[in-house]
Amino acid sequence: MSTLLAAAPMTGGGEMTTGESVAFWILGPAALAGGLGMIFARNAVHSALWLVMTMLSLGVLYMVQQAPFLGFTQIIVYTGAIMMLFVFVLMMVGRDASDSVVEVLRGQRLAAAVLGVGLGGLAVAAVAETLSAVGPVGLGPAYGPEARGNVQALGTSIFRDYLLPFELTSALLITAAVGAMVYTFAGQARRKQASQRERVTERLRGPLTGYGSRSGPGVFATADSVATPALLPDGSVAPASLSRIIEATRRERLDADIADVQSDSGPAGDVDARALRGGDGTEVGAGSTHDRLSEGTHDDEGGAR
Amino acid sequence: MSPTIYLLLSALLFAIGAVGVLVRRNAIVVFMCIELMLNAVNLTLVTFSRINGSLGGQIMAFFVMVVAAAEVVVGLSIIMAIFRTRRTTSVDDANLLKY
């Protein structure tokens, strides 16, 4: 680190020294490689790590360019804090949340590539055209011993010339912190402890009542029991009818039931849902579909089971 | 060699970040691409500071960092909120405002 700092010109220093050039030609390609690696890596964590590389390179380049304070800030705050926050969130979201290779928007990648190359080319051309002939001044006195170093000079500038914007950034940071908390806890407000009476009401009249005891339109059900899952027209179990609270004890037995009926009544999927009794498999096995139909229509036993 | 070369590097990094925003679907990665673009701008500011012999560019870069930090905090919490409700971080899935 100290060698790098030494590479930076301490006084004047408009032009690049040889040491600086060496540093640039190592760190510059590294930064570019980090950027490209970030956008090409399929795994988001890999992208983050590639970005870390770019940021570290940039941080060092700041130091080389007479901005040691910003360089350290870059490394400590950006690479150390912000990127760790990214990785932290990535881990919370799930590491397996990697992008699929298939691009769904037609022409998006091609257009993005063309525009990216165009933008880069244009910007490079613009810089080359306008600034190649500019002779750099270098920070010189503002950086040198008279200013007692970069940190002192920046501190003086911030707390004297840019005091109000600096104070405003504090307000911005507090707002951001509060906002982040609001988002984080949104929808997670703690509910009041429900009384027994309320829970009974909820049980009988709440949103869950519809699942077990009443079958929705287009759904076949053999019983009114909360525990008996509803069946879709093709005979499969409607997932929505499986209660989160009440254990669907009959599900496995239903599977056997379904298999039983399917083997009994010809083509797969052509199942008479009303024949399902949710466990009374021995009864169901016998008789034709038609018989069971007529039987099921006036048999309430399944419901009272 | 002139410090102008830093500006060329910055331009390329910015372009890479822009392309990344366009091609990546993971909202967090998109966010990282935006950070890359901000960093590229910071590099530009620092280089300008050096070329002009003024600390103003560095101060500006400092403020950009502060704002970027605040933005990251809020942005990531938004992504978290979306992920909690939609179980996904893909920006393509948040397209309900389409025709």
Add this chain to the structure above:
Amino acid sequence: MSLVTAAAPLPEVLPAEGAAGAAWLLVALPALGALVLFVGGRRTDRWGHVLGVATVVASFVVAVVLFAGSLGLPEEERVRDLGIYDWIAVGALNVEFGLRIDPLSLTFALLITGVGSLIHIYSVGYMSHDPNRRKFFAQLNLFVAAMLVLVLGNGFVTLYLGWEGVGLASYLLIGFYTGRSSAGSAAKKAFLMNRVGDVGLALAIFLLFVELGTTQYAEVFARAGEISPGTLTAITLLLLLGACGKSGQFPLQAWLPDAMEGPTPVSALIHAATMVTAGVYLIARSNPLYNLAPVGQLVVTIIGAITLLIGAIIGCAYDDIKKVLAYSTVSQIGYMMLAVGLGPVGYAAALAHLLTHGFFKAGLFLGAGSVMHGMADETDMRRFGGLWRHMPVTFWTFTAGFLALIGFPFLSGFYTKDLIIEASLTAGPVAGWIFGIATLGAAGLTAFYMSRLMLMTFFGPERWKDLHPRRIDGADLEDPPEHYHPHESVASMTAPMVLLAIGSVGAGAFLVGGERLGHYLEASIGVPVEPHDLPAAFPVGLVPYFATLVMLIGAGLAYVLVGRREVPVERPQRVSLPVRAARADLFANTINEGVIARPGIWLSRALVYLDNRGVDGVVNGIAALLGGSSGRLRRTQTGFVRSYALTILGGSVVLVAALLVVGGAG
């Protein structure tokens, strides 16, 4: 035209006072009757006809009182103005609703209420079997009220109100037999053709307002000289168009014969005696304008000459008794138009003929109605014959009207028609010959077709004896009789006929003899010019002899061609071309159809096509274009953030490139 156009100075218009102040009763009484009968509805069925007759008779009494009062005044004080209220006061337009009581309007008021009263009385008997008699009387009262507004109004706008009012009443009464589709279409035809004329009248009124800022008679006539000659000619021609529509003049004559679909009293009152003379009234009333517009006068004369010939020729070919009389009316009004077109020399003659025509034509129509009444509503003369024995009163009154119409010496038509023929001879060196021959020739034709009508109806063998009554109109004949039983009508019908016959016989001599009418009307239409004082095509003094001679030739021809031969009951189809043309109304309907109706329909179709394809096409095309392009544009709104970001980046690239280009150029 070498007519004397120097109009006498207009008499001063004085406010009405005394009995003349009650002139509004003239209009109000029949209007009240109509209102009560219309609003009262079926509750007034039992006594409705009594009220209808009473209001018109009362109106007649008022007219007589006013007339007597007018006679008692010195000549220059006979023009009175009775303002009633400010009708329309909008900006520069200030229309006063008022009545103008002067000899001209009083003459018309007497004719309308007098003949109207007789026909009302006649209708009581004629319509006695009709369940809608009350409605009939309501509409008849409405007509009388509107007609009185027309002739009594003191401005062109008031006249227009009455003009449209009589048009409405005429429409309602022509279509009175709502069961017949022919009556409905005849009513529509009358209304539409009248509308063509009404547009002309309206435009003339607009022009007057634009030129003079007023439409009141007093001011318009006093300031007529301020209007430029071209505009004045346009105004007079537009007024003539209105007159042609209302009076059934060429080229708008086709509706009048069809109007005979209405009940016969209506034909007598509206389509013979009064309403159809409104055109003549309009031109006579506007005489200060016409006196300043020789072109307008000439056109009026020509239209009159054409119409009187057309009417007379077609009248010779029809077998329907009412249609023959209708074409006779067209022809006679043509005489009047010709006369008013001649200027001061003809005004008095036209009005005299108008009055006598009102008498004898109303009498003839009532006689025809009486014949139909006795012959189960039959109108085909080929099925009549020898009726004089069965309905003597009708026969004798009809004969009086007949002789008056053909100009039998010393009956009314003789005097008034001679006046017109004499006046027409003074139209100019060439025009005098043309108009003279036209009027004389038409007099001969009139004698022919009227004699034919008389011979076929009242003389010859009784052809109806072997025929069965038929439903000619679809109206329900209750218990249709096996045979015709011609019989004389009831007294309430014959009495008006007798009165009108007396008028037919004596009115001419009374009015024309001693220039009574001409002098009385001086205040309204100026001092009459004597034809004898003007250069004429041939000596005016010979006219009575020529006219009588021509009349005798016409009647003799009718006797030779119709009276001595057997009249076939079925209409002969193999006839010469002129007869066919006359039977086809000289192709008037065909011409209307081909020249106006068909192109109109084509134009409408073309416009509909243009509207559907052109206008709607543009409108719908724009909508479709916007819709289609929107449908495509919305595809860009994919909802994908990355698409939007792509757009933003694209814009940025373009901006940078533009800056580069501009910067490079700078």
